[in-house]
Amino acid sequence: MDSHLFSVDYFKKALKKQIKKNGNRLTPVQSMNSYYHSVVSAIIQDKINKNFELIRRIRHLDEAYQAVNEEVLQKQQQQQ
């Protein structure tokens, strides 16, 4: 499997893509929450993986969420 898959960088890119895609109708946080829900839901319904691996993926997603959220907040402050 691609080692990049489910990495923090992988999720950061995916979150930014979602924010851009929904830019007209959702706030960045709303976009990220929507993506977060759908990904966690898919991860924990995956019965192939071990619990450790599921938790690792969700932790990466969570770390990426926090990083992108920080970037969004900084951009918003610069624009004010």
Add this chain to the structure above:
Amino acid sequence: MDSHLFSVDYFKKALKKQIKKNGNRLTPVQSMNSYYHSVVSAIIQDKINKNFELIRRIRHLDEAYQAVNEEVLQKQQQQQ
């Protein structure tokens, strides 16, 4: 620990409370996604628990999300 805590019913009540609380400014799905993110984030950052227990809690939250979302959709269809 209260056995009700982190049960599906516990999360269903919490999700409904959030929807009601944010009723003026967020859609039901936006409220639920926001709650889902904050709870999963808190659960996976909890280092006391075993991975199995973390996954169990997230699965309960996810099951509750789907149940409440179904109820919301049914209500919306009845109102149309």
